[in-house]
Amino acid sequence: MTSSATDTFLIVGSGLSGILMAWELEKRGVDYEVWNSGAKSGPESNSATQVAAGMFNPVSFKRLVEVWNAHEHLNAMRETYQSLEHFLNLQGELFHISPxxxxxxxxxxxxxxxxxxxxxxxxxxxxxxxxxxxxxxxxxxxxxxxxxEAGWVNLPLLIKSFRLNLELRGKYFEKHWDFSTQIPPKFSHLIDCRGVGATKDFASIGLKIAxxxxxxxxxxxxxxxxxxxxxxxxxxxxxxxxxxxxxxxxxxxxxxxxxxxxxxxxxxxxxxxxxxxxxxxxxxxxxxxxxxxPASTDRRPYAGQVNHLKNTYILNGLGTRGVFVGPTTASHLANFIFDQTPLPEEIRSARFIK
Ligand SMILES: Cc1cc2nc3c(=O)[nH]c(=O)nc-3n(C[C@H](O)[C@H](O)[C@H](O)COP(=O)(O)OP(=O)(O)OC[C@H]3O[C@@H](n4cnc5c(N)ncnc54)[C@H](O)[C@@H]3O)c2cc1C
Incomplete structure (x- = not known):
């Protein structure tokens, strides 16, 4: 797609994946809102981001090998969280090196x-x-x-501060979105970042969220x-x-x-x-x-388009390494949406979608 002045995106979910997508849109000056469910129980109430330790580590200790594309992730991650620190006025509070x-x-x-x-x-x-x-x-x-070159990101602080920033600008709402209702009329595009809240709906299109x-x-x-x-x-x-x-x-x-x-x-x-x-x-x-x-079946994130739903995109499956691989994945998805840059095969959700 080419972005036009009338485009308004809805991001559903304000965990790590939703916030990283919001940041991509923010950097591009695209108009958007973020909705997050206020449910107190059930899959929708789960927030992995809220409880995560936020650690990043470029090494997989089991086989003692580097994580796939470790250098790319490390660079993108550092740049993203440090920019977010600046944007949210949290210098020195979000991104921490801890060998x-x-x-x-x-x-x-x-x-x-x-x-x-x-x-x-x-x-x-x-x-x-x-x-x-x-x-x-x-x-x-x-x-x-x-x-x-390892450390941690204060994820609860990141989502709390980003939500507050959005709220003050009238861009954040505690609202539920239902997959079957597709895109609400006010919006031109939707990015589904619901973590395990999307499990049931994605199973129906052949995408497993474990x-x-x-x-x-x-x-x-x-x-x-x-x-x-x-x-x-x-x-x-x-x-x-x-x-x-x-x-x-x-x-x-x-x-x-x-x-x-x-x-x-x-x-x-x-x-x-x-x-x-x-x-x-x-x-x-x-x-x-x-x-x-929210884990994928092959330990790579899911990014891409839901084929049968026009202008609807997915960012999910961040699994155990959301902090490390999330920024690169969100950036690839934004490049795909706005510049038609093909998504790397290993993260394309289409590798599984029926
Ligand atoms: C115990 C634990 C430790 C972890 N430690 C680390 C770690 O050290 N390092 C690391 O990189 N990763 C870690 N992770 C993984 C990391 O938390 C995830 O990769 C990441 O947070 C996933 O983010 P997400 O936005 O996809 O999902 P979530 O954070 O779960 O966010 C999904 C959001 O969508 C909302 N939602 C769902 N359905 C709807 C709906 N229908 N309408 C509106 N809103 C909806 C939910 O309320 C939720 O806020 C850990 C996870 C756990 C559980």
């Missing part, structure tokens, strides 16, 4: 890390040398390595990790003022989000072996939250 200290689970993993560095593997540029010089309260008998249930604990502790996020099976992320996030659990195809005793135990048990006993025993758990990540 990840990967505690090696065994000597084989240590050898693999060493091999990646020695072979100049593409992931090597994201990895530090191996070290045995651990922060005092962390236990790492096989040593550890660091990913310096609900990936996750839980996170908030902990108060004087533990010193030298400002790093400690990772082994689970992660412990410092958030300042002796506050840490401990996460996360992953349970597939659960449709109701609620914190569970099993989730709490899983998180604590996974962390216990790598934290000094006197510190671990004095953890004070101050919060326990859960949410449903």
């Amino acid at each position: 990840i200290m990967r505690v090696f689970p065994n000597s084989q993993y240590r050898d693999l890390w060493s091999k990646r560095l020695n072979d100049a593997h593409p992931v090597a540029g994201f990895l530090s040398e191996i070290s045995d010089d651990c922060p005092h309260d962390v236990i790492a008998p096989h040593g550890f390595g660091v990913v310096p 609900s990936d249930h996750g839980e996170i604990l908030t902990i108060q502790s004087p533990i010193n990790t030298n400002g790093m996020c400690v990772n082994r099976v689970k992660w412990l992320l410092p958030r300042g003022d002796s506050t840490f996030k401990l996460g996360a659990t992953y349970k597939w195809d659960i449709t109701k989000s609620e914190p569970t005793d099993a989730g709490r135990s899983e998180l604590l048990l996974a962390l216990q072996p790598i934290i000094a006993a006197n510190v671990f025993d004095n953890f004070n758990i101050t919060d326990h939250v859960s949410g449903l990540r």
